[in-house]
Amino acid sequence: MTKPDLRSALAQGRLVGDGAMGTYLYQMGFPVGISYEELNLLQPDVIRGVHRRYVEAGARLIETNTFSANREKLSKYGLEGEVEAINRAGVKLAREAAGDEAYVVGAIGSIRAGKRKNVRTSRVVEALQEQIAVLLESGVDGVLLETFYDLEELMLALKLVRRAGGLPVICQFATDGTGATQDGVPLHEAFARLQEAGADVVGFNCRSGPNGILRAMEKLAVPDGLFTSVFPNAGMPDYVDGKYSFTAGPDYFGASARRFADLGVRLIGGCCGTTPEHIAAVAAALRGYEPGGAGQQLAPQPAEAAAVTVRPLAAAPAAGTARPQEPSLLDLVKQRHTVIVELDPPRDLSIDKFMAGAAALKEAKADALTLADNSMAVTRMSNLALGYLVREQVGLRPLIHIACRDRNLIGTQSHMMGLHALGIDHVLAVTGDPAKFGDLPGSSSVYDLTSFEIIRMIKQLNDGIAFSGKPLKQRAQFVVGAAFNPNVKHLDKAIQRLERKIEAGADYIMTQPVYDPALIERIAESTSHLDVPVFIGIMPLASGRNAEYLHNEVPGIQLSDEVRARMAGLEGTEGRRVGVDIAKELLDTAMRHFRGIYLITPFLAYEMSVELALYVREKASRDFHLSPLAK
Structure with a gap:
């Protein structure tokens, strides 16, 4: 026929x-x-x-x-x-x-x-x-x-x-x-x-x-x-x-x-x-499909940020004036549980909600605010500019991601020199998601450097040597982190890759979000021989749909079957409440094994991260003040 x-x-x-x-x-x-x-x-x-x-x-x-x-x-x-x-x-x-x-x-x-x-x-x-x-x-x-x-x-x-x-x-x-x-x-x-x-x-x-x-x-x-x-x-x-x-x-x-x-x-x-x-x-x-309705409704958007007072911009120090030194994250994590919170720079020109979130996290006693570098290859405001404003107006340490994707060797060294001049010395070296899958797919992915090489080159600046090999008049003082994805089939191979990053000069590790207490324990065991601190990634889920998206579409994130079942069908306020509850349960396990905690904020919903940061502080003071801590 x-x-x-x-x-x-x-x-x-x-x-x-x-x-x-x-x-x-x-x-x-x-x-x-x-x-x-x-x-x-x-x-x-x-x-x-x-x-x-x-x-x-x-x-x-x-x-x-x-x-x-x-x-x-x-x-x-x-x-x-x-x-x-x-x-x-x-x-x-x-x-x-x-x-x-x-x-x-x-x-x-x-x-x-x-x-x-x-x-x-x-x-x-x-x-x-x-x-x-x-x-x-x-x-x-x-x-x-x-x-x-x-x-x-x-x-x-x-x-x-x-x-x-x-x-x-x-x-x-x-x-x-x-x-x-x-x-x-x-x-x-x-x-x-x-x-x-x-x-x-x-x-x-x-x-x-x-x-x-x-x-x-x-x-x-x-x-x-x-x-x-x-x-x-x-x-x-x-x-x-x-x-x-x-x-x-x-x-x-x-x-x-x-x-x-x-x-x-x-x-x-x-x-x-x-x-x-x-x-x-x-x-x-x-096959045999019959219409099931008009589709699910979108989860409600986060409430508008409440007004938060931030400090006026401080004057830059005079030339030649040394900035007061504060303990690095490496020093803090040796002494107590230390909390890094990620807040994505805005895709818009308005920074009001972002700065409100930074101020709220400062109030919750976060130790650093980490800012991604155009994550998922989506164009966002410069994390260098926002990091400077966060430090000067809010008084919170910025930790800046540096992606290999967007800058060639010249641009990367120039960027690092600018960070040095601003006194921003904590960075995370990442590969960066390919540009062709972002919001400007006609742009090019540079990738002059691998994540291993960018770590090595940044540490070279600490020795007073430019990327070209020429001597510099000053030495930088960058504390360089490396990213680690433990959500893989063969954890031992991922650990070997991580060891190579540490050999290249990584001073600390930040993991992708983990949603399984048993995996947190395996990570602790598998990284126990490393002599650098590990900040374990915890990201609260916002809804059942958010859970499925992360599990199925975002590289480096994998949810346990139990977590997906608990989040299934939940949206709005109920979804966020259960998402925070799950994150607290994961923190209970993580804090027994790691002093470093890395909270990742979904959808700029900083209220969720504020609640979790306060939970870490309260739990640390209650349960760990007399207890020996893991690394």
Whole structure:
């Protein structure tokens, strides 16, 4: 029996899309830095095989391997003359793999990729027209315009497809859940304008895992009569020892598919990091699906910050004047339980709530406030500037994260020299999440240094030697921390990696959040031979959905089954109350084994961290004042 056309299939029910091509080829051993689209010509059996695995997993819509097969993108590899051959081969291979079981859509990606002025509009038009013509002539069932950041470019591409023919068109934005396109158009308005211009389906792919895209869908008023689609990533990518990996497993992906279906989404597939196993889970979850309602409501947002008085900015010390020395965290942790609290810098220009949180944590007797360096590759206010304000206005020690991602060797040394001049001497060296998965995916990840090398280079400044090897007139006094992820299958191997960081010069360790008392005890046993203090990470959970997001989508975080069961279905005030209770139970175990406590604040909800910091202080004075302490 002949299957209906793609529009009719979407009108009749839900379709399962395929998963990633590029990251799947990467997992198969094909390196970064080549044209995966050229493999249509060089390795046709491989590409056909990937398509076929997705069909066998249950995908009923297959994308051609042509995402970057336009003249502009292919010119990077000297392949601008192969546009027609690569696109024709892409359609042929997908069609051979799909047979009569699945629809084939011609995949076309953004040329500007979020860099709005990097390619003239005339060149964008020429490149898109050329690719669109070849795909339509090659016999696709529809066109998929995916991973667009700006409405302007997506509208341009849609109009070019519409001029060339009447096939169904799927338009997909890359979103981080903020409610607007990168050129500032509210998503509901962008969807409406695309529908008016002839889009059959509008949705999201890439950039976010299921949780981020779900947030965007829940906030969105979809125009009547418009079908929607979602192709999330498999969570946030992790970048360790030069290799990328993704965290969200097939079971979580399948459960997320049902939640998307509850919101009325018609086409559900996967993007970066997904595999045939993820798509098989989506297909199984949607088999026999019946609508379950309008989807869950968003958890309530934290209450607005109460007014907190901060000190006026103090005058900077005169040149040559030594700043008064206060005990370092290394000194404090030898004497008593010491509390570091993380508070993320704002994504906005307003710092009122952040500073209110810093003041409240100072009042709760936190020993240091640690500030991430554009965590998850999302643009935030400079942690150097905020750290200075926290110290001068609030009187709380700042501990600044330094990511390898954002600065080359020149910028990193310059940054460290600035910290030295400001008297900020406690830092944490981290690799940093890859830029392409943040809110400005057109930006570059630098990675001139590994986390081991950046530790070594910072300590070199303490010896009065610049990164270039030249002597400096002064010596820095940086106390350098290293990050440690204990939420791994082989803890012994993670400990070996940690030992290498200590050999490179790390003075203390800060762990990813831990949610299992038994694991805290294993960490204590496994690190007992180390001669540097360990600050054990504890992050209170805000809701059941927050728990599932962290467990499935964020690299380096893993929740125990017991914690996930306790948080399941909890939202709002009740979710936060139980989240704090769980954190206190974890602190009961952690404080028996570690003097260093690292509290991580979710969603700038500093009230939760204030309660936990006070709990540590009270418990320490009550239970540990006469007791011997672990390291």
